[in-house]
Amino acid sequence: MLSVALVSLAAASTAYGAALAPRATCSDGTVVSNAQCCNFIAVRDDLINDIFEGQCGEFAHSTVRIAFHDAIGFSTSGGKGNGADGSIIAFGTTELGFAANAGIDEIVEELQPFADAHGISYGDVIHFGSSVALSLCPGAPVVQTFIGRGNATVAAPDGTVPDPFNPVTQILSRMAEAGFSSDEVVALLASHSIAAQDQVEPAIARSPFDSTPAAFDSQVFLETLLKGTAFPGDGAHQGESESPLPGEFRLESDDAIARDSRTACTWQALALDQALMANKFAAAMAKMSLLGQSKPSLVDCTEIIPKAAAAPLSKAFFPAGKTLADIEQSCATQTFPSTLSTQAGTTTSVAPVPEQ
Ligand code: HEM
Known part of the structure; x- marks a missing residue:
């Protein structure tokens, strides 16, 4: 009887979740729907001040990147790692050796001691951290953000993170294996x-x-559609392409996903609509x-x-x-419209993102 009663209570609280949600007041006065979120207020503030230095700079960017590289170690049919579980840090000696994870070690050096000092899991520091970075x-x-992941138990195998020189078909099929449609891949980009x-x-x-x-x-979607000029690098690495601006x-x-018939129209749509891009x-x-997590056990x-901010x-612009004449029309069903304006002045070089 008791278990039946508990089951119905759980069902009732799911059905009327908003009305029955418990509220808790954290020590700084913030009212939250689950007291476990209180601990993450300090985590949030310390991430912003101590790791990201209050900016959308290198470390904020790399935290969004590591969220992808951690989570994509997953397959809906199993056998590829446990997804968004922090394994890229917990099993860093394995995963950071994979070619596609080159450079991720720098943000791991920041996030691992930070998570240890705050007593939170590596999965939470990465995925909560990515939302804070954004x-x-x-x-x-604002991305819907959960906490409460346990510690990773297994490393993801090599080959789950797409490389920039993989053909579009290979990238889309790897992403589909993890459960993402081609439209979702474009949205993630x-x-x-x-x-x-x-x-x-x-x-x-x-x-x-x-x-x-x-x-x-949405500048990235627009600028990727511009005709490029020859890339001035040493050509020693694959994965590079042409760039429209110095x-x-x-x-x-x-470059390829922007022009592929399976993805080009979504790419163009997101170039033209910043709100749509943000929502998707x-x-x-x-x-x-x-990915790989049980949502009901998270908070x-x-x-x-x-x-x-x-x-x-609110709209993309031509640098x-x-x-418009510089656009390589790639969507077969909709012509790129003539509604975007061109920034005043002459072509300038795009500055590097400063190292933190
Ligand atoms: C699907 C195919 C993807 C490929 C082939 C790809 C490839 C790359 C490469 C090669 C870099 C440069 C890394 C470096 O040289 O330091 C990069 C950077 C980045 N990627 Fe991706 N990526 C993909 C998808 C994603 C997704 C889904 C996300 C997140 C949702 C993401 C987030 C980022 C971020 C934020 C950076 C910048 C990191 C920084 O500036 O420190 N990428 N990506």
Whole structure:
């Protein structure tokens, strides 16, 4: 009888979750729906102040990247790791040796001691941390954010993280194996709006993927569609492509996904609609942070994630010197419209993202 009563209570609290949600007041006065979120207020503030230094800079960017590399070690049919579990830190001696994880060691050096000092799991520091990082990037959405992951028990195997020189079919099929549609892959690539590379072409380290790497905006989708000029690097590395602006770096995979018939129309749609981009990204990112996790055993602490400032401009623009004529029309069913304006002035070089 007792267990039946408990089951019905649980069912009632699921059905009327909002009305019955318990509230707790944290020591700083914040009211939360679950007391476990109180501990994460200090985690949030220390991440912002001590790791990210209050900026949408290198460490905020790398925390969003590590969230992907950790979570994607997963397959819906099993046998590929346990997803968003922090295994990339817990089993760093294995996973950080994989070629696709090159450069991730730097953010692990920050996040691992931070998680140990705060007594939180590596899965939580990565996936909670990614949402906090995004809150520093103007234009970024609030991503639904959970805490309470246990410690990872197994390393992800090599080959789960896509490489920039993989063909589109290979990238889409790896992502599909982890449960993502091609539209969700494009949405996740909004992350390349706040991104730079070090490892693909070290000769031009910290070169960003769009002209506004400190803002979560749709410039990356627009600028990837521009015709490029020959890449000035040493050509020693695969994965590089042409870049439309001096100082900017375009991944071969972004170039190809922007032009592939399976993804080009979604890519163009996100270039043209920043709000759509932010919404689709938030949904796909929240899904990614739950790969391999049992959602009912986690606690939703989204309410303590700060809301990012608005992006400086609500629409993408053509960088100075570029116009609609520079677009490589890639979506077969909709012509790129003539609604976007061109930034005033002459073409300038895109500055590297400073090292932290
Ligand atoms: C699906 C195919 C993807 C490929 C081939 C890819 C590849 C890359 C590469 C090669 C870099 C440069 C790393 C370096 O040289 O330091 C990079 C950076 C980055 N990626 Fe991706 N990526 C993909 C998807 C994603 C996803 C799904 C996310 C997150 C949701 C993500 C987030 C980032 C971020 C934030 C950076 C910048 C890191 C920094 O500036 O420190 N990427 N990506």
